[in-house]
Amino acid sequence: MSMKHDVLIELLDVFSNSRIQIDRILFEYEEEIQKFIIEVRNTQDSSPIYSLFKIQNDLSLLVYKYNYPLSNFLYNFIYEFDRQDDESVTYLVDKIVNNEGFLID
Helix, strand or coil, X not given: CCHHHHHXXXXXXXXXXXXXXXXXXXXXXXXXXXXHHHHHHHHCCCHHHHHHHHHHHHHHHHHHCCCXXXXXXXXXXXXXXXXXXXXXXXXXXXXXXXXXXXXXX
């Protein structure tokens, strides 16, 4: 085998393992997002929206800097929570409370 081939295989192993770990973390983010959305829906409290804004800021880096492929749920989440001002908080609480299918395709 050539040295290029050996390096390529080694890098592919690293890539594959990294991707598995990244996808596991993204799944945990999805669960956390859903937990906050359920909390808003059940309590109509806006405070979890600020935690969701933080998550959106973290995840948007994956899309806009690294062009990492995300689930439709996470893409929709990043889009919906992009604008982070007081009017958006009110809008998001209303949308979450009144739309059972919020963020779900």
